[in-house]
Amino acid sequence: MAGRIRNITVSEASRPILPRHAKLKFDQTRQVWVLLAPERVLAPDEIAVEVLRLCDGVRNVEQMVDHLAAKYTAERGAISADVVAMLQDLADKGFLTEAREKTS
């Protein structure tokens, strides 16, 4: 095994990051954000794009939730549940992994 972390469990302490085979980019031609993966091109919706763009392997989920709760002046608990569920789903599909090295 090459050390890839499969089937990660997302919590507020996780520091998710896109694995090297998943690339998020803005497609100028079609004017849409796309997530590029082996043999696949996906079009994440606005919320997924916003969350994915926060997944830099440095921020943890707690910080991401704080940021989104402040930005949308929404109740933190609800945002947390939604974000963790979305990230877990993306991780289960292989589009997120956990940062290798802890930054703290």
Next chain:
Amino acid sequence: MSPTEANTNIAGVDPSDGLAVLEQRGSVAETFGIPLAVLAELTHRCPLQCPYCSNPVELERGGSELTTEEWKNVLTELAEIGVLQIHFSGGEPTARKDLVELVQHASDVGLYSNLITSAVLLTREKLSALADAGLCHVQISFQGNEPVLADRVAGFKGAHQKKIEVARWTRELDLPLTVNAVMHRQNLFQLPDIIQMALDMDADRLEVANVQYYGWALRNRAALMASVAQIEETSRIVEQAQARLKGTLEIDYVVPDYYALRPKKCMGGWGRQFFNISPAGKILPCHAAESITGLEFLSVRSNHSIAWIWQNSDAFNRYRGTGWMPEPCKSCEFREVDFGGCRCQAFALTGDAGNTDPACTLSPMHEQIFKLAEQEAAGGSNRFLYRNFAGGTLEMDGDNGA
């Protein structure tokens, strides 16, 4: 990648999770928008001699290949017109000395790059350089799960062992790995072991592709054609493995269309969502398209842009959509489901690319083709005609990949 499937699945992900399916936007299918992914056949040179090679029987010689600068210009142009992914294939793409430079250029212009390789020419150092250049995904072909049969099919001694080693390096470098297994009568019995091999290699994906019969494979059909019983068993094994390994190993399965009732939607329909570029720069609706005589394929060396060739050239428009169709396709309720099947197969088996693909039960030739396949599966010789630049070499007795 599968020999004849459109290479980019627009993934079937449930839109409720925020990952909508791009093709459902309709733009690609309805306006012949620029494909999301393009296959670049960098060279037809290859150390392997697989009898089902998807390259044309008339291989393009090294001297006619696009130069490094020409390929770089092509990559830049592809990115500019909206292509998102580039599949570097061949022949054997690592036979090109400039592959790292081309992968780097693909990264520089924002293309997601995929390497489709036999792996036998790779060193760890080369693979590492490719990873550093931004390579996103590696696909390695396997001819079996053990060296005796695998090396014999490849016509290359030591191939299997080398592939195993390169697969390990691939994962050590944290590159995602797809195992491509082309299946036929002589190796189908190994399928369960091939699935286990892919698991042991920590592969992310496995493509189980039954041979599609054009070009070299058509010449070797009697040696490769599986029986109906074998195919049924294969489908059962794949379905069970898909269920068992969900979330661990993704398995894509390409069924052989000789035994199907409906033809495949080849390349997603002619000129609808895919093109490939031959070593000499010809823009083709599929990698077997040159087997159809009477079509003129324009090159990137012509004075036309790639987008112009895609949208306007006669070769792309000849079988695009449904207007070209004769009966029984013309009035068929499935005409926009399968677009009449495969033009190359129609040409190879009926002599006219404009006919209904004989894989379809509605084709007047279907019954005859099906019977022939059954006969060949039951009584064909196992001897291969190996693929090479000399028009093929017949396997010798006792040959095991020398």
